[in-house]
Amino acid sequence: MFQIVSMLTPSSVLIMTRHGSRAPLRLFPGDDAEWNCDPVSHNFMSKKDQNLKKSRLKLKFDVRNELKGSCFTGQLSSVGYQQHLRLSELWTKLYPQFDSKFLRSTHVHRVQISLLGQLHQLKHEYDSAHIGTKDIDTFVHPDNCSQYFDHLQIVQDSMGERFRKKDLQRIQNQLNWSETNWEWLGDDIRCRDAMNVSYPKNIALEDAQLSKNMIDSTWRQENCMYENKEERLKFMKLQIGASTQDILTYLDNQSFTIVSAHDTTIAPYAAILFNSEDWECGQPKFASFIAMERYGDNIKIRFRYEGDGEGKYMKMAACGKDECTWQEFKQHLSQYSVTMQQRDDLCNAKI
Template identity: 25%
Template sequence: MNRLSYFILISLIVLITTASKLEFAAVFTRHGDRTPIKNFPDDGTEWFCQENELQVPSQNLDTSVSTTRLYRKMYLPNRNVLPGNCTYGQLTTIGAKQHQELGKYFHSRYIEQYKILPEVLDRDTFWIRSTNYYRTLQSAEFFLYGLYPLESRSDQEIINIHTMDKEHENMHYNPSGCPKLSVVRSEIYKSKLYLDWTTSISPFLDKLKKIFNINDFDEHNLYNIYSNMEARKCHKKQIPDGLTEEIWQELIVQAGNYANLVFGNHTLNSLAIGTYIQELVDLFDSKISGELKHNFHLYSAHDSGIILVLSALHCFDNLPPEYASNLQFELFNINDSHYIQLLYNHKPLVIPGCGETLCPYEAFKQIALKAVLPDPHKSCQI
C-alpha cells in the first residue's frame, strides 16, 4: 500500500468513527442448517428434527395474541420421505441455533453499538421478508428471537413476516416467476465457457461417479452432492469412504465454479435478481429522502440468492455460501453524504468500481442498477 492509499484509508476510518451515522441496514441471509433437499445417496440415514412451529389461530389482525391453546404440526412415522421424523429441507436444531446466534450478533451491532434499533422491540422500526419455505420462515423467527430475546419484548406481539407466492418471488433463482430463466440456463450449458469447464473436470467427475456409485453422474449433480454432504458433515453423519478431505475440498471448489458459471452469467443474473436489486435501491432512496421510517430490514432466503446478489455486484468469491451466511447493506451518513458498506459474513467487501469498502451511494447505485433490466416482466417471457 502506497502512502496516498494509506492516508485515504486512515481518513476513512477517522470519518467512520468520528463523523458518521448509521441510518439504515438491510441484512440478507441464507437459512440455517437443514436436512438434505434430496436424499442423495439414499442409504437409509436417519434425520431427527426437534424444531416444530407452534401456531395459534387468530380471527383478527390485532398486534398481540393470547396463547391459551397452541397447535403443533407433527410428521407421522414412516409417512415422510426421509428416515426419521424430518422432511426434505427442514430446519434443524443446529440451524435454529445458528440463526439465533446471528440475531444476537446483530443485537450487539444494531441495538447496542449503532442504536438504530430500540432496546425494547418496536414493530415500527423493522420489517421482515422471507421466501415461502418452512426453513427460511423459521430461520427468520429464530433470528428475531436472538435479536430480541423474550425479556426485550413489551408483550406477546404478532410479528409479520412478509412473503410471496412463487410466481412473484425474486430473492432466488425462480423459473416459476421468470420462465425465460430456464431458456437462458440451457443456453449457458451450450456455451464454450461452460463446455470447456466440464471437459476440464471430467477426471474429477469420474472419481465422484465411483465414490457415489452413480452411473449417470454429470456436472449438474455437483451442487446437489455438495449440498447433501454439507448437511451430513454438519450432523456428523456417515459419508462415503472414498470422499477424502482432498476430494471434499475439490467438490466445494467445483460446486462454486458451477454456481458462478450459471448465476454469474449477466443475462441470467439480471433476470433472476434484478427486480430485487431495484427494490433494494428504491429502499435506500426512500431512507435517504426521509420517506422510509424503518431502520432495519431482514431478508431470509437461500444460498442461490446470496450468490446472485454477490454476482450482481461482482463480489462472488466462487465458494458456496455456508449455512446462515449473510450480507449486510449498511447506509451511512458521513458529513451529509451517504455511503453504502457491504459486508459478507461480517467482513467488509470492496465493490468493484468503488475503490474502498465505503462506497459513495451514487456510485453504488450506478453499479447496482446495471443488473436491472428496463422491462423485467417483458424480458422474462418466452
C-alpha cells in the first residue's frame, strides 16, 4: 500500500506561471476607457528589527500614469491578482503534501505580486523569494538582445501573406499609429478582455479579433514552426537556455518550487517540451502554467495554456509519451542549455 501511494505522489514539483492580467504596455491612441488598478505598495521590515513594530515601513511607488484611471502601463490588475489567488487554491488541492517551498520571480513588479497571490492558501511562513536583477535574470531574455529582435523580424518576413501586412497597414492608417504592430494591438485587446474594459471606438470588432489571432499566428511561427531549425534552436537558447540548469537544479534539490514569470518564458518552454501539434503554440494566456512533476526517476508535465482549469498532462517531446525518465528529460533540455555568457554572446552575434 505504501509503495502505491509513493508512486502517485511526486518527489518534487516545479511550477512555472505567467503573471495575471494587467494593464496594457502602451497607450492606445484616442482611448477613453478607464483602467483602474489597486495602489502599488510593499511592506518592508528590517530583519534585524523584525520584532519591533516601528521598524515596519510601507513603500508606496510613485508612478506616471499614461493611461486614464489609476493603472500605470503594465500594472497587475485586481483581476490578475484574483487569478493567482485561484492558483494558490489549485496548488493546495494538487500538491497538499509539500510544506517547504522555494520561490523565484523575475524582477518585474506584476510578476512579483502575482507570486504573492499564489502564496495565499499555502502552508508555511514565507520571508524571501529569489529575484534575479534585470541584467542576470535567467528567466527573461535581455532587453538589449539585438539578435532576439532580429529573429522576430526575419520570422515575420518569412510568413509572407500570412502576416497580413496590408491589413496591419490599414489599421495603422485608421488609428494614425504608424509604429504599432500586431503584438501591440492584440495585447491591448487581450488586456481589455481580461479586465472587462471597453474596446476603443476607433477600431472595428473584426480588426480587434484579427489582432488577437495574429499574435497567436506570429508566436506559433516564431516558437514552433520556423523552418530554419538551426536559427530556431538559437532563438530557444536566447529565450530560456540560461534557465534550463536552474530547472534541473530546483527539481533535484527543492521539493516544491514556484517560478513566477512571463508569457515569453512559458511559450518557449512549452515549445521545446511538447510537440507543436499537441497545443495551440500561440501566446499563453494570463495565469497559464507549466507544472513539472518528478516521480523519482520519472517525470510528468501538466500544462494550462488558458482558462481556469487544472491543466492536462502532455505528451513530452523528450520521449513521445506523457511520462519520461528523468534521464530522457535532462538529455532533452541539454540541447537548449547555455551559460549566461553564451547567451550574451548569442545576443550580440549577427544572424
